[in-house]
Amino acid sequence: MDTAQTLAAHQGVQKVPSPKLDLFIKRGFLDAEECAAIVALIDVNRRPSTISDDMGDKYFRTSETCDLEGAGPAIAALEAKIAAFTGLDLALGEPIQGQRYAVGQEFKAHTDYFEPSGEGFQRYCQDSGQRTWTVMIYLNEPDAGGATRFKTIDKTVQPETGKLLAWNNLKPDGRPNVNTLHHGMKVRAGTKYVITKWFRERPWPR
Numbered sequence: 287m288d289t290a291q292t293l294a295a296h297q298g299v300q301k302v303p304s305p306k307l308d309l310f311i312k313r314g315f316l317d318a319e320e321c322a323a324i325v326a327l328i329d330v331n332r333r334p335s336t337i338s339d340d341m342g343d344k345y346f347r348t349s350e351t352c353d354l355e356g357a358g359p360a361i362a363a364l365e366a367k368i369a370a371f372t373g374l375d376l377a378l379g380e381p382i383q384g385q386r387y388a389v390g391q392e393f394k395a396h397t398d399y400f401e402p403s404g405e406g407f408q409r410y411c412q413d414s415g416q417r418t419w420t421v422m423i424y425l426n427e428p429d430a431g432g433a434t435r436f437k438t439i440d441k442t443v444q445p446e447t448g449k450l451l452a453w454n455n456l457k458p459d460g461r462p463n464v465n466t467l468h469h470g471m472k473v474r475a476g477t478k479y480v481i482t483k484w485f486r487e488r489p490w491p492r
Protein backbone atom coordinates (compact mmCIF):
# COMPACT_ATOMS: atom_id res chain seq x y z
CA MET A 287 0.00 0.00 0.00
CA ASP A 288 1.18 3.50 -0.65
CA THR A 289 0.97 6.23 1.97
CA ALA A 290 -2.46 7.50 0.92
CA GLN A 291 -3.91 3.99 1.06
CA THR A 292 -2.27 3.31 4.41
CA LEU A 293 -3.73 6.48 5.89
CA ALA A 294 -7.17 5.92 4.41
CA ALA A 295 -7.30 2.41 5.85
CA HIS A 296 -7.22 3.64 9.46
CA GLN A 297 -10.43 4.04 11.34
CA GLY A 298 -11.30 7.66 12.01
CA VAL A 299 -9.17 9.11 9.26
CA GLN A 300 -10.90 11.70 7.11
CA LYS A 301 -9.74 12.27 3.56
CA VAL A 302 -10.56 15.83 2.64
CA PRO A 303 -12.84 15.48 -0.37
CA SER A 304 -10.88 17.20 -3.10
CA PRO A 305 -9.55 15.76 -6.33
CA LYS A 306 -6.79 18.36 -6.21
CA LEU A 307 -4.64 16.86 -3.46
CA ASP A 308 -4.35 14.04 -0.95
CA LEU A 309 -4.99 15.56 2.47
CA PHE A 310 -5.86 13.45 5.49
CA ILE A 311 -6.99 14.37 8.99
CA LYS A 312 -6.92 12.20 12.09
CA ARG A 313 -8.32 13.66 15.29
CA GLY A 314 -6.85 12.46 18.57
CA PHE A 315 -3.72 10.98 17.06
CA LEU A 316 -1.95 12.02 20.27
CA ASP A 317 -3.57 12.38 23.69
CA ALA A 318 -3.35 15.52 25.82
CA GLU A 319 -0.58 14.10 27.96
CA GLU A 320 1.64 13.23 24.98
CA CYS A 321 1.05 16.71 23.56
CA ALA A 322 1.87 18.47 26.83
CA ALA A 323 5.18 16.64 27.09
CA ILE A 324 6.20 17.79 23.60
CA VAL A 325 5.04 21.37 24.24
CA ALA A 326 7.36 21.45 27.26
CA LEU A 327 10.29 20.35 25.08
CA ILE A 328 9.51 23.05 22.50
CA ASP A 329 9.36 25.71 25.18
CA VAL A 330 12.88 25.05 26.42
CA ASN A 331 14.57 24.73 23.03
CA ARG A 332 12.87 27.23 20.74
CA ARG A 333 14.69 29.63 18.39
CA PRO A 334 13.45 31.95 15.61
CA SER A 335 12.13 30.03 12.60
CA THR A 336 13.98 30.15 9.32
CA ILE A 337 12.73 29.85 5.75
CA SER A 338 14.36 28.88 2.47
CA ASP A 339 12.77 31.77 0.56
CA ASP A 340 10.84 34.57 2.28
CA MET A 341 10.18 36.34 -1.02
CA GLY A 342 11.58 39.54 0.45
CA ASP A 343 9.11 39.59 3.35
CA LYS A 344 10.74 39.31 6.76
CA TYR A 345 7.32 38.76 8.30
CA PHE A 346 6.63 35.71 6.11
CA ARG A 347 7.34 33.20 8.89
CA THR A 348 7.34 34.78 12.31
CA SER A 349 7.08 31.69 14.52
CA GLU A 350 9.75 29.96 16.56
CA THR A 351 11.16 26.53 15.73
CA CYS A 352 12.63 23.80 17.85
CA ASP A 353 14.71 20.86 16.64
CA LEU A 354 13.36 17.86 18.42
CA GLU A 355 15.44 15.06 16.96
CA GLY A 356 17.23 13.17 19.70
CA ALA A 357 15.34 15.07 22.38
CA GLY A 358 14.48 11.92 24.28
CA PRO A 359 12.17 8.92 24.46
CA ALA A 360 8.95 10.90 23.96
CA ILE A 361 10.18 12.06 20.56
CA ALA A 362 11.49 8.64 19.55
CA ALA A 363 8.09 7.20 20.43
CA LEU A 364 6.33 9.94 18.45
CA GLU A 365 8.44 9.28 15.37
CA ALA A 366 7.79 5.55 15.59
CA LYS A 367 4.07 6.25 15.90
CA ILE A 368 4.10 8.51 12.82
CA ALA A 369 5.99 5.88 10.81
CA ALA A 370 3.59 3.12 11.85
CA PHE A 371 0.53 5.23 11.06
CA THR A 372 1.66 6.53 7.67
CA GLY A 373 3.85 3.69 6.49
CA LEU A 374 6.50 6.32 5.71
CA ASP A 375 10.11 5.30 6.24
CA LEU A 376 11.83 7.38 8.94
CA ALA A 377 15.08 7.13 6.95
CA LEU A 378 13.40 9.49 4.45
CA GLY A 379 12.37 11.94 7.16
CA GLU A 380 13.94 15.26 7.93
CA PRO A 381 14.60 15.84 11.63
CA ILE A 382 11.30 16.40 13.40
CA GLN A 383 10.60 20.01 14.41
CA GLY A 384 8.35 21.85 16.80
CA GLN A 385 6.83 25.22 15.95
CA ARG A 386 5.52 27.77 18.40
CA TYR A 387 3.36 30.75 17.42
CA ALA A 388 2.68 33.59 19.83
CA VAL A 389 -0.09 36.14 19.28
CA GLY A 390 0.32 37.76 15.86
CA GLN A 391 2.71 35.12 14.54
CA GLU A 392 2.00 33.14 11.38
CA PHE A 393 3.48 31.27 8.44
CA LYS A 394 2.09 32.95 5.33
CA ALA A 395 0.79 30.98 2.36
CA HIS A 396 3.53 28.69 1.08
CA THR A 397 4.21 25.23 -0.20
CA ASP A 398 6.44 22.77 1.62
CA TYR A 399 8.05 21.51 -1.58
CA PHE A 400 10.99 23.41 -3.00
CA GLU A 401 10.31 25.35 -6.17
CA PRO A 402 12.23 23.51 -8.89
CA SER A 403 13.02 26.79 -10.63
CA GLY A 404 13.97 28.43 -7.32
CA GLU A 405 17.42 29.71 -6.50
CA GLY A 406 18.06 27.25 -3.66
CA PHE A 407 16.60 24.11 -5.24
CA GLN A 408 19.92 22.47 -6.00
CA ARG A 409 21.23 23.15 -2.51
CA TYR A 410 18.13 21.93 -0.68
CA CYS A 411 17.35 18.91 -2.82
CA GLN A 412 20.62 17.51 -4.16
CA ASP A 413 21.08 14.90 -1.43
CA SER A 414 17.60 13.79 -0.43
CA GLY A 415 15.47 14.98 -3.31
CA GLN A 416 12.19 16.81 -3.13
CA ARG A 417 9.85 16.84 -0.12
CA THR A 418 7.11 14.27 -0.49
CA TRP A 419 4.72 14.04 2.48
CA THR A 420 4.16 16.53 5.27
CA VAL A 421 2.95 15.26 8.62
CA MET A 422 1.85 17.93 11.07
CA ILE A 423 0.27 17.55 14.51
CA TYR A 424 -1.41 20.27 16.57
CA LEU A 425 -0.27 20.02 20.17
CA ASN A 426 -2.80 22.43 21.65
CA GLU A 427 -5.62 24.82 20.87
CA PRO A 428 -4.83 28.54 20.81
CA ASP A 429 -7.65 30.67 22.24
CA ALA A 430 -8.29 32.27 18.84
CA GLY A 431 -6.82 32.04 15.34
CA GLY A 432 -4.03 29.75 14.22
CA ALA A 433 -5.97 27.62 11.74
CA THR A 434 -4.26 26.12 8.71
CA ARG A 435 -5.85 27.24 5.49
CA PHE A 436 -5.48 25.41 2.18
CA LYS A 437 -6.47 28.23 -0.12
CA THR A 438 -6.93 26.57 -3.46
CA ILE A 439 -9.30 23.91 -2.13
CA ASP A 440 -10.95 26.33 0.31
CA LYS A 441 -10.32 24.11 3.33
CA THR A 442 -9.50 25.48 6.75
CA VAL A 443 -8.35 23.10 9.47
CA GLN A 444 -8.82 24.21 13.07
CA PRO A 445 -6.11 23.45 15.62
CA GLU A 446 -7.17 20.76 18.04
CA THR A 447 -4.99 19.03 20.61
CA GLY A 448 -3.54 15.85 19.12
CA LYS A 449 -5.02 16.26 15.61
CA LEU A 450 -2.79 15.00 12.79
CA LEU A 451 -2.71 16.37 9.24
CA ALA A 452 -0.87 14.62 6.44
CA TRP A 453 -0.67 15.59 2.81
CA ASN A 454 1.23 14.66 -0.30
CA ASN A 455 3.16 17.62 -1.68
CA LEU A 456 3.57 15.89 -5.03
CA LYS A 457 1.12 14.92 -7.75
CA PRO A 458 0.79 11.34 -8.96
CA ASP A 459 3.34 12.12 -11.67
CA GLY A 460 5.87 13.11 -8.99
CA ARG A 461 5.87 16.80 -9.76
CA PRO A 462 5.05 19.43 -7.09
CA ASN A 463 1.36 20.00 -6.45
CA VAL A 464 0.56 23.71 -6.29
CA ASN A 465 -2.78 22.88 -4.63
CA THR A 466 -0.89 22.09 -1.42
CA LEU A 467 -0.49 25.84 -0.86
CA HIS A 468 -1.28 26.48 2.82
CA HIS A 469 -1.18 29.27 5.37
CA GLY A 470 -0.54 28.86 9.10
CA MET A 471 -2.81 31.74 10.03
CA LYS A 472 -2.13 34.34 12.69
CA VAL A 473 -2.73 33.37 16.27
CA ARG A 474 -5.14 35.95 17.70
CA ALA A 475 -5.13 34.85 21.35
CA GLY A 476 -3.11 32.29 23.24
CA THR A 477 -0.20 30.30 21.85
CA LYS A 478 -0.11 27.62 19.17
CA TYR A 479 2.19 24.61 19.17
CA VAL A 480 2.63 22.08 16.36
CA ILE A 481 5.13 19.52 15.25
CA THR A 482 6.11 19.16 11.60
CA LYS A 483 7.81 16.24 9.94
CA TRP A 484 8.75 16.40 6.27
CA PHE A 485 9.65 13.38 4.20
CA ARG A 486 11.92 13.23 1.14
CA GLU A 487 12.32 11.13 -1.97
CA ARG A 488 15.64 9.73 -0.78
CA PRO A 489 17.20 9.10 2.65
CA TRP A 490 18.10 12.07 4.80
CA PRO A 491 21.79 11.91 5.79
CA ARG A 492 22.26 11.12 9.50
Ligand SMILES: O=C(O)CCC(=O)C(=O)O
Nearest residue numbers: 393433434470471480482
Ligand atom coordinates in the same frame (compact mmCIF):
# COMPACT_ATOMS: atom_id res chain seq x y z
O1 LIG B 1 1.28 26.00 11.59
C1 LIG B 1 0.61 25.70 10.61
O2 LIG B 1 -0.62 25.68 10.65
C2 LIG B 1 1.30 25.35 9.33
C3 LIG B 1 2.76 25.04 9.51
C4 LIG B 1 3.44 24.81 8.21
O3 LIG B 1 2.86 24.95 7.18
C5 LIG B 1 4.84 24.41 8.15
O4 LIG B 1 5.51 24.36 9.20
O5 LIG B 1 5.32 24.12 7.03
Ligand SMILES: [Fe+2]
Nearest residue numbers: 396397398468
Ligand atom coordinates in the same frame (compact mmCIF):
# COMPACT_ATOMS: atom_id res chain seq x y z
FE1 LIG C 1 4.01 24.30 5.52
